[in-house]
C-alpha cells in the first residue's frame with residue numbers, strides 16, 4: 676500500500692557533460708514530495724509534472740565544464756539528473 680503522504684525529498688541536480696563524459700553539479704537543489712527513489716533524469720521524473728520554475732530556468736541555461744571550460748547546455752532534460760540528498 677502506498678502511503679498517502681510522503682516526506683519531501685531534496686535532490687541535487689547533475690548535468691551530463693558531453694565534453695568530458697562526466698556529470699557536473701548544477702548548483703541547484705529542488706524538493707519533491709513524490710520524486711524518484713533512485714537517480715533519475717529530469718525527463719523521467721517530470722514526465723507527467725510541471726517543472727519547478729528554478730529547474731525550468733536552469734534548463735535554459737548552461738553550466739561551465741570544470742574540465743574543459745566549455746559551456747554545457749542543459750536543454751536536453753534526459754541528460755540532466757536528480758540525485759537525492761540525505
Ligand SMILES: [Zn+2]
Nearest residue numbers: 692695740742
Ligand atoms: Zn565536463
